[in-house]
Amino acid sequence: MKITRRELLTRTIVIVLGTGISFKSTRGVEEEKNLVMCIIPDKCIGCGMCVKACKIENKIPVEKPISRTWIEGYEIKIKIPYSESDVKKIVMNTSKNPFLTYKWGDGEHFFVPKLCNQCQKAPCVRVCPVNARFYTAEGIVLVDKNSCIGCKYCVTACPYGATYLHPDQKVTDKCTYCYHRIKRGFSPACVQACPTGARVFGDINNPSSEVSKILREGSVDVLLPEEGTDPKTFYIGLENKFIVEHSIATGEEINE
């Protein structure tokens, strides 16, 4: 085979540039992680340690009834048809624990911890007019508070009620899975604070992590699957509470 000089020249240049560029692009590529949280409502005892930890960790005014994570206590009297069941919901989102003073009646009682579901197809990201919301490489939805204009489209778009206007900063705010902590190798504050292990956090790309095991074994639900938001916060063992799933998820105001 005969190569002309011109070909030789162009090929050499292509090779030199090519190696340079590929060398550059391989630097700084991190291992891919897919961080998820898995919530086991059966283990939740409604002590509210997660709420307090989260609010102090993230400097959310502790006594205002807004929170990145909150606990819902349910009291359900089942009736046939199911849609007419009596559902009472009590919400803990300040440092005051309403579950201890509430006069519980008969019926089924349980707690469901809630937080931002970190949807992979997040409505809040889609509706944001200034593109202040975006996904990180780990799949976490963050709010760029420098860009946010506080128009609250995301607040109405979120089917889980997980985003709100921060009363002091006047921009929207929501759970970041404690991005600053996980970047340093800690677990999110609520996970760390939970005394019973009702919240499990980890990387599902790593098959030996605790979440991967739990997700492989248990029956896994997400809240409001019909919204097509593809959440990354999973719930284990909600199936026996299926009758009220819709009201659990939307939390239609049955507040106190």
Next chain:
Amino acid sequence: MNDEGDIKKKAIFFGFVLVVFVAAGIIFYVFYLSPPIEKTYVQKWMEIEASRLPQYGSPELCSKCHFEQYSLWIESEHHSSIQCENCHGIGMKHIENPYDGNYMPRIDTSREFCGICHESIPPRDESSAIKTVNLSTHNPEYSCILCHLPHRT
């Protein structure tokens, strides 16, 4: 004819060397000397977000100074699964300024405090993850820590 061919060859050779050097120079400049491309606002925000300091510590951090309590706690049968900061309040500020009275961890020995987790309310039934007592009937006249040492339970 022969001479001309020689010169041509040399010219091409040196031209080739020159091109390689120039390319190497450009690569060196682009990847090592040139100022980095301005960060996008997204990257900037990720840095701001990641630079916030954690507030919630961990028992391992407390153990450096409170080894006595830590060693009791780590060997305790039940409470080793909960955090120091569940009972003493969030403590990263205390870890940074151990003598500052403003950040002193709280010590709550009241019965209501243990009741936050242990009070028997209907959702904490038999199958729940915690053992409960009825605060108004379980030895009501004493403080809990008289019988249940908090770090050894």
